[in-house]
Amino acid sequence: MARSLDRERWSDAELLAAVVVGDEVAFTVFYRRYLAVVIAFLLRETSDREATADLCAEVFSAVMLAAARYRDVGPAGPWVLGIARNKLRASRRRGRIEERARRRLGFEPLPLSEADLDEVAALARQGGEHLVGVLEGLPVHEREAVRARVLGERSYEQIAVDLSCSEMVARKRVSRGLARIRARLEEP
């Protein structure tokens, strides 16, 4: 019998709305949808598998806390990566892995084995292919702008200087690139 409440088919916005009311299945689907991409991003930034695993727990805890504020209707990929970027930045600023979201949730620390660290690398490869594939699919000027903004955390002013264009054009390129990424992440 077909399951009419097959959450795999739900959009990110629907899943997050369900997470707010405590739908653990919806959370699981969302988690599996973005786990590899988040790990790929974090490992790329930290080059540290242990820190990546630790931060990943923090990112998804923050996703749960922030789910009620998600207002977009498209794929939540850029939103999740934005949370990951913020957590990374906060961790760097404080000199230790951020854990505020986990503390708020009452999260119990999890042991990390060597096999888990291997899994981090495997998931990162899987998510990285997805990320790179999506990024590589963008037109060159949009790819550079998105890379500088999302991965490089550069201001629009800096991007405009780097790409020899006006700030407004830089904003437009980032915005169009993100919209294209959203559309591609939506593809099955």
Place this chain on the structure above:
Amino acid sequence: MSESYFDALEQQLAGLCRKRAHRRAWSVRALGIGSRASVRLHRGGIVAMVGSVGVVVVVAGLALGLRHAKPPPGGGPPTAGGAAGISQRQRQAAQPYLQAAIRPAVTASCASLASVRGPVSYGVPEEALLALLGVLRRPREPSDLPPAGPGSHQSIPVWARGSYVRYIRRARVVAGISYYVVPVINAGQLNATCAAQAQQRLRRELPTIPGTLRGVVWKLGEQQLARLGPHQGTILVESGPNIGAGFGGAPASDIKRFGILGIDGTRHGARLVGLLPDGVATVQIVYPAADREGGSSKPFSITAPVINNVMVCNVPLSARAAMRGKMIWHAPNGTIIRTIDQH
């Protein structure tokens, strides 16, 4: 074999997701938050669409997509029950579950309105509707007979099929366009069997829905199915040279709370038409300043009289922007009867 870090992470977070929702539900109850009525307008009203020649825009649903109805000042409860105590957030969260359970029922084979509606009735519409709309209670006049169109059957225009034909009333003529109030025998989108099947599906899925939301989903599901299933309704039809459109399909209970509002127009200007219950003398529509959806650069409002339960007014906005106004119903003495906000 022990589970991996990421499996354990998934399990722990999923568990926290459920617990957190429970905790919040309790704290909300303790604080009494969300007890204020917030009524969502139903969007599923049928649109009986008839074209003489050029068909204009048809509003798929009632009342301009307006979502909230505020109770009248003085703190009284909303007029009709069922929706009180359900917050907007709960409604949003309930939507995916409702769609998953009910959407499969809305299929062509389930439609009770096969092509156009069935034969007319010479009977009397339900009492609730007659009590609500004075225009239906007045004696029938020769001008109430709708003009026979090219697709007419026994001198009845297509849009009058399935109606209580003796109770069709031409309420107004504005700028050469006639506005007819048409009570119909069945304005539902689903036949009774399919509505019952959808209800069974919803009941079956209840155990998989988080406990904090189960009651809300069931209540909203019953409301939706009542509107989708067979029920008497009313359509506001506009008919004139090069124009023909129908709006609404709402049952009497919804007309009492929200009226029926339709819109047609282009990017440059829109015409709002509305069917209002007895007691509403004027309708004021308040538009906010433009946002990314468009609109006027400054906030403004338009007030239109309600004659024979029908309101017609032109709005200098695109049809899309014209749908975003806040509607205020005024009594003959100027007091506010009801405010319906889209936000």
